Amino acid sequence: MATQKELLIELPEIFDFSINLAYMQRNPKECMYAVKEGTIMRALDVGGVRTLFQITCPDNRFLHVHFLTGIKPENKNAIAAFIRNWFDLDNDPTLFYEMAQKDPLLKQTVSDFYGLRNIGFPDLFEALCWGILGQQINLGYAYTLKRQFVEKFGESVEYNGQAYWIFPSYEEIAKLQPADLSDIKMTMKKSEYIIGVAQLMANGALSKEKLMALGDFKQIEKELIKIRGIGPWTANYVLMRCLRFPTAFPIDDVGLINALKLQMALDRKPTKQEILNAAVSWKDWEAYATFYLWRLLY
């Protein structure tokens, strides 16, 4: 029975907590949550209240969310929705698995990582920033940049001597000039792009709700690509990991290309046409195919 400080989130059948936990621990530089001994810790700003919670999963049937600071009863639904989106619980990958088990390029990874979910970025601003940060630099450095950005402009919750960081708000970032980010070694272009996105969100022109209201995947993609700093890769990355479209497909992704090179046993990178040919059988599940192929590398 859940008390006031607890929340239970029922899990779908296809879900393996330890597999997802292992994915979440893949990079020690991650600063938006902490994983320790089967427990995930994360802080969020919910309606102006800094909330710290931990997630455990003793039975693989429910996520047990325990609030450590700042919970208000009226915010519990918002946090439950955040966690459902974060763990991608509202997509049913049954048909993806049926397809993937017959696909020679996917067969191994879906078997090795059965029950893995597309762990994502429920917050649109965080998703867009992470996409822009990750453009054309190695992933390790992208994590370093993110940490510096978060620790300079975000807020944190202290608990047992450790700081849990909350991603900077677009309201705060919208007020900055590109030069304000130069001391964290963000390139001028990335700084301009991130501030530009923050300003679009701060003035109400861009929001998750407005994008989703467009309904159609292609229309949302088109709308995202209009934004300076957002190209086809970032648009599809956000469609995949924030807006949760299973058909999103960041086809130019270096990680995807390298994973396919490995699975196709090539001594060169596959061509775009070869990737398109491989993806024919992934139809409607391109995002999941990509996510599982990434797991071979990271």
Next chain:
DNA sequence: GACCAGGGGTGCC
């Protein structure tokens, strides 16, 4: 020091 990195913008045709 070359080459790569979970690309994107710009200008040209």
Next chain:
DNA sequence: GGCACCCATGGT
């Protein structure tokens, strides 16, 4: 729309 070229900087 497709293509070449530029951007900028850490990692290897």
